[in-house]
Amino acid sequence: MAAIERKFTLQVPSSTENLAMIREFVTSVGRQATLDDAEINKLELAVDEACANVIEHAYGHDITKDVSVRATFDDEKLKISVIDEGRGFEPDKINQKSVDQLVQERRSGGLGIRLIKTLMDEVSYEIEPGLKNELHMTKLIKK
Amino acid sequence: MPNPFAIQTAVEDGLAIITLEGFVDAHTAPQFESAVQSEIDAGHKRLIVDCEKLSYISSAGLGVFMTFVEEVRESGGDIKICGLVPKVKHTFDILGFQDIFEMLENQSAAKRSFAAS
Numbered sequence: 001m002a003a004i005e006r007k008f009t010l011q012v013p014s015s016t017e018n019l020a021m022i023r024e025f026v027t028s029v030g031r032q033a034t035l036d037d038a039e040i041n042k043l044e045l046a047v048d049e050a051c052a053n054v055i056e057h058a059y060g061h062d063i064t065k066d067v068s069v070r071a072t073f074d075d076e077k078l079k080i081s082v083i084d085e086g087r088g089f090e091p092d093k094i095n096q097k098s099v100d101q102l103v104q105e106r107r108s109g110g111l112g113i114r115l116i117k118t119l120m121d122e123v124s125y126e127i128e129p130g131l132k133n134e135l136h137m138t139k140l141i142k143k
Numbered sequence: 144m145p146n147p148f149a150i151q152t153a154v155e156d157g158l159a160i161i162t163l164e165g166f167v168d169a170h171t172a173p174q175f176e177s178a179v180q181s182e183i184d185a186g187h188k189r190l191i192v193d194c195e196k197l198s199y200i201s202s203a204g205l206g207v208f209m210t211f212v213e214e215v216r217e218s219g220g221d222i223k224i225c226g227l228v229p230k231v232k233h234t235f236d237i238l239g240f241q242d243i244f245e246m247l248e249n250q251s252a253a254k255r256s257f258a259a260s
Binding site: 052 | 166168169170199201202203205206207209210211212213214230233234237238239240242243
Protein backbone atom coordinates (compact mmCIF):
# COMPACT_ATOMS: atom_id res chain seq x y z
CA MET A 1 0.00 0.00 0.00
CA ALA A 2 1.34 3.46 -0.87
CA ALA A 3 2.36 5.60 2.09
CA ILE A 4 0.01 8.44 2.87
CA GLU A 5 1.65 11.87 2.69
CA ARG A 6 0.45 14.51 5.13
CA LYS A 7 0.89 18.23 4.49
CA PHE A 8 0.97 21.17 6.89
CA THR A 9 1.65 24.84 6.22
CA LEU A 10 2.27 27.81 8.50
CA GLN A 11 2.47 31.34 7.09
CA VAL A 12 3.45 34.16 9.43
CA PRO A 13 4.54 37.82 9.13
CA SER A 14 8.30 38.25 8.86
CA SER A 15 9.09 39.11 12.48
CA THR A 16 11.44 37.40 14.91
CA GLU A 17 8.55 37.57 17.38
CA ASN A 18 6.99 34.70 15.40
CA LEU A 19 9.96 32.34 15.70
CA ALA A 20 8.51 30.82 18.88
CA MET A 21 5.27 30.05 17.00
CA ILE A 22 7.24 28.51 14.13
CA ARG A 23 9.14 26.29 16.60
CA GLU A 24 5.90 25.12 18.17
CA PHE A 25 4.48 24.29 14.74
CA VAL A 26 7.57 22.33 13.72
CA THR A 27 7.70 20.49 17.05
CA SER A 28 4.07 19.51 16.65
CA VAL A 29 4.61 18.23 13.10
CA GLY A 30 7.72 16.33 14.23
CA ARG A 31 5.69 14.56 16.92
CA GLN A 32 3.02 13.59 14.41
CA ALA A 33 5.73 12.23 12.15
CA THR A 34 6.88 10.05 15.13
CA LEU A 35 10.35 11.57 15.37
CA ASP A 36 11.98 11.07 18.76
CA ASP A 37 12.72 14.03 21.05
CA ALA A 38 16.35 14.35 19.97
CA GLU A 39 15.35 14.52 16.30
CA ILE A 40 12.53 16.97 17.03
CA ASN A 41 15.03 19.23 18.82
CA LYS A 42 17.26 19.21 15.73
CA LEU A 43 14.32 19.95 13.46
CA GLU A 44 13.16 22.80 15.70
CA LEU A 45 16.59 24.44 15.67
CA ALA A 46 17.17 23.96 11.92
CA VAL A 47 13.83 25.54 10.97
CA ASP A 48 14.31 28.37 13.48
CA GLU A 49 17.71 29.14 11.91
CA ALA A 50 16.26 29.05 8.38
CA CYS A 51 13.36 31.35 9.27
CA ALA A 52 15.57 33.76 11.26
CA ASN A 53 17.80 34.07 8.17
CA VAL A 54 14.77 34.90 6.03
CA ILE A 55 13.41 37.46 8.51
CA GLU A 56 16.75 39.19 9.09
CA HIS A 57 18.55 38.86 5.77
CA ALA A 58 16.10 38.05 2.95
CA TYR A 59 13.46 40.53 4.16
CA GLY A 60 15.55 42.84 6.38
CA HIS A 61 12.90 42.73 9.16
CA ASP A 62 10.11 43.91 6.81
CA ILE A 63 7.03 42.77 8.74
CA THR A 64 4.76 43.31 5.72
CA LYS A 65 6.33 40.22 4.13
CA ASP A 66 5.47 36.62 4.95
CA VAL A 67 7.52 33.55 5.75
CA SER A 68 6.00 30.18 4.90
CA VAL A 69 6.95 26.86 6.43
CA ARG A 70 5.62 23.85 4.53
CA ALA A 71 5.93 20.39 6.04
CA THR A 72 5.13 17.05 4.41
CA PHE A 73 5.81 13.62 5.80
CA ASP A 74 5.15 9.97 5.15
CA ASP A 75 6.47 6.86 6.88
CA GLU A 76 10.02 7.40 5.69
CA LYS A 77 10.84 11.08 5.76
CA LEU A 78 9.78 14.52 6.87
CA LYS A 79 10.42 17.34 4.43
CA ILE A 80 10.31 20.96 5.53
CA SER A 81 10.55 23.90 3.14
CA VAL A 82 11.03 27.49 4.22
CA ILE A 83 9.72 29.78 1.50
CA ASP A 84 10.16 33.52 1.02
CA GLU A 85 10.12 36.15 -1.71
CA GLY A 86 13.06 38.15 -0.42
CA ARG A 87 16.59 38.87 -1.49
CA GLY A 88 17.77 35.28 -1.47
CA PHE A 89 21.38 34.30 -0.92
CA GLU A 90 24.24 32.55 -2.63
CA PRO A 91 24.73 29.24 -0.85
CA ASP A 92 28.36 28.97 -2.02
CA LYS A 93 29.27 32.32 -0.48
CA ILE A 94 28.22 31.47 3.07
CA ASN A 95 30.98 32.13 5.58
CA GLN A 96 32.96 28.93 6.05
CA LYS A 97 35.40 30.18 8.68
CA SER A 98 35.86 28.06 11.79
CA VAL A 99 34.08 29.08 14.97
CA ASP A 100 37.50 29.71 16.50
CA GLN A 101 38.38 32.14 13.70
CA LEU A 102 35.04 33.92 14.01
CA VAL A 103 35.59 34.35 17.75
CA GLN A 104 39.01 35.89 17.13
CA GLU A 105 37.44 38.30 14.65
CA ARG A 106 34.58 38.99 17.11
CA ARG A 107 32.06 37.92 14.51
CA SER A 108 29.21 35.47 14.72
CA GLY A 109 27.72 35.36 11.22
CA GLY A 110 27.12 32.28 9.12
CA LEU A 111 26.39 29.91 11.99
CA GLY A 112 22.77 29.33 11.02
CA ILE A 113 23.33 27.58 7.71
CA ARG A 114 26.18 25.56 9.25
CA LEU A 115 23.82 24.33 11.96
CA ILE A 116 21.11 23.50 9.42
CA LYS A 117 23.50 21.33 7.40
CA THR A 118 24.63 19.53 10.56
CA LEU A 119 21.16 19.00 11.96
CA MET A 120 19.29 17.81 8.86
CA ASP A 121 19.86 14.75 6.68
CA GLU A 122 19.46 16.56 3.34
CA VAL A 123 19.52 20.26 2.50
CA SER A 124 18.92 21.90 -0.90
CA TYR A 125 17.99 25.33 -2.25
CA GLU A 126 15.99 26.94 -5.04
CA ILE A 127 16.97 30.60 -5.15
CA GLU A 128 15.23 33.16 -7.36
CA PRO A 129 15.90 36.51 -5.62
CA GLY A 130 12.80 38.69 -5.28
CA LEU A 131 10.59 35.98 -6.74
CA LYS A 132 10.73 32.83 -4.68
CA ASN A 133 13.43 31.29 -2.53
CA GLU A 134 12.98 27.84 -1.05
CA LEU A 135 15.22 26.07 1.42
CA HIS A 136 14.36 22.37 1.52
CA MET A 137 15.37 20.28 4.53
CA THR A 138 14.75 16.58 5.01
CA LYS A 139 14.84 14.47 8.14
CA LEU A 140 14.72 10.71 7.65
CA ILE A 141 12.35 8.90 10.00
CA LYS A 142 14.16 6.02 11.65
CA LYS A 143 12.01 3.11 12.68
CA MET B 144 4.08 30.12 25.09
CA PRO B 145 6.11 27.92 27.45
CA ASN B 146 9.23 29.30 29.09
CA PRO B 147 9.09 32.98 28.20
CA PHE B 148 12.43 34.73 28.07
CA ALA B 149 13.81 36.38 31.20
CA ILE B 150 17.23 37.67 32.11
CA GLN B 151 18.66 38.68 35.48
CA THR B 152 22.02 40.13 36.35
CA ALA B 153 23.82 40.26 39.68
CA VAL B 154 27.32 41.07 40.86
CA GLU B 155 28.99 39.00 43.56
CA ASP B 156 32.61 39.42 44.62
CA GLY B 157 33.50 41.13 41.35
CA LEU B 158 31.82 38.44 39.25
CA ALA B 159 28.96 39.47 36.97
CA ILE B 160 26.37 36.71 36.96
CA ILE B 161 23.87 36.74 34.09
CA THR B 162 21.02 34.27 34.50
CA LEU B 163 19.07 33.29 31.39
CA GLU B 164 15.61 31.76 31.48
CA GLY B 165 13.37 30.42 28.71
CA PHE B 166 14.52 30.77 25.13
CA VAL B 167 17.26 32.82 23.49
CA ASP B 168 16.54 33.13 19.78
CA ALA B 169 16.88 35.89 17.18
CA HIS B 170 14.06 37.75 18.94
CA THR B 171 15.46 37.71 22.48
CA ALA B 172 19.22 37.59 21.78
CA PRO B 173 19.48 41.42 21.54
CA GLN B 174 18.40 41.65 25.21
CA PHE B 175 21.07 39.14 26.16
CA GLU B 176 23.63 41.10 24.14
CA SER B 177 22.65 44.35 25.88
CA ALA B 178 22.99 42.71 29.29
CA VAL B 179 26.50 41.46 28.52
CA GLN B 180 27.49 44.82 27.04
CA SER B 181 26.20 46.63 30.16
CA GLU B 182 28.30 44.43 32.43
CA ILE B 183 31.42 45.00 30.34
CA ASP B 184 30.73 48.75 30.21
CA ALA B 185 30.44 48.70 34.00
CA GLY B 186 33.98 47.33 34.15
CA HIS B 187 33.15 43.69 34.84
CA LYS B 188 35.45 41.36 32.96
CA ARG B 189 34.68 38.10 34.74
CA LEU B 190 31.25 36.92 33.67
CA ILE B 191 29.25 33.81 34.48
CA VAL B 192 26.27 33.00 32.27
CA ASP B 193 23.98 30.70 34.22
CA CYS B 194 21.88 28.61 31.80
CA GLU B 195 20.20 26.30 34.30
CA LYS B 196 16.75 27.65 33.36
CA LEU B 197 17.53 28.09 29.68
CA SER B 198 15.40 25.72 27.62
CA TYR B 199 16.47 26.69 24.09
CA ILE B 200 19.17 28.62 22.27
CA SER B 201 19.74 29.30 18.59
CA SER B 202 22.79 30.69 16.79
CA ALA B 203 21.66 34.23 17.57
CA GLY B 204 22.27 33.49 21.26
CA LEU B 205 25.51 31.62 20.62
CA GLY B 206 26.69 34.62 18.62
CA VAL B 207 26.49 36.81 21.74
CA PHE B 208 29.07 34.60 23.50
CA MET B 209 31.28 34.69 20.40
CA THR B 210 31.10 38.46 20.04
CA PHE B 211 32.32 39.28 23.54
CA VAL B 212 34.65 36.52 24.67
CA GLU B 213 37.82 37.83 23.01
CA GLU B 214 37.24 41.31 24.38
CA VAL B 215 36.95 40.15 27.99
CA ARG B 216 39.87 37.74 27.66
CA GLU B 217 42.09 40.51 26.32
CA SER B 218 41.36 42.47 29.48
CA GLY B 219 42.25 39.49 31.66
CA GLY B 220 38.72 38.23 32.19
CA ASP B 221 36.59 35.44 30.82
CA ILE B 222 33.04 34.27 30.16
CA LYS B 223 32.20 30.94 31.79
CA ILE B 224 28.99 29.08 31.07
CA CYS B 225 27.21 26.91 33.64
CA GLY B 226 24.13 24.77 34.19
CA LEU B 227 23.43 23.74 30.60
CA VAL B 228 20.56 21.27 30.22
CA PRO B 229 21.34 18.45 27.73
CA LYS B 230 19.22 19.87 24.89
CA VAL B 231 20.94 23.24 25.06
CA LYS B 232 24.39 21.74 25.61
CA HIS B 233 23.95 19.75 22.40
CA THR B 234 23.58 23.00 20.44
CA PHE B 235 26.76 24.41 22.02
CA ASP B 236 28.59 21.17 21.27
CA ILE B 237 27.61 21.05 17.58
CA LEU B 238 29.55 24.27 16.98
CA GLY B 239 32.50 23.21 19.12
CA PHE B 240 31.92 25.65 21.96
CA GLN B 241 33.37 23.15 24.42
CA ASP B 242 36.79 23.92 22.91
CA ILE B 243 36.39 27.67 23.32
CA PHE B 244 34.42 28.12 26.54
CA GLU B 245 34.69 26.58 29.97
CA MET B 246 31.38 24.94 30.79
CA LEU B 247 30.69 24.16 34.43
CA GLU B 248 28.01 22.11 36.09
CA ASN B 249 26.53 24.93 38.13
CA GLN B 250 27.11 28.47 39.38
CA SER B 251 29.12 27.33 42.42
CA ALA B 252 31.53 25.43 40.18
CA ALA B 253 31.88 28.46 37.90
CA LYS B 254 32.68 30.69 40.89
CA ARG B 255 35.26 28.19 42.12
CA SER B 256 36.79 28.10 38.66
CA PHE B 257 37.18 31.89 38.64
CA ALA B 258 38.58 31.82 42.18
CA ALA B 259 41.19 29.29 41.10
CA SER B 260 42.26 31.24 38.01
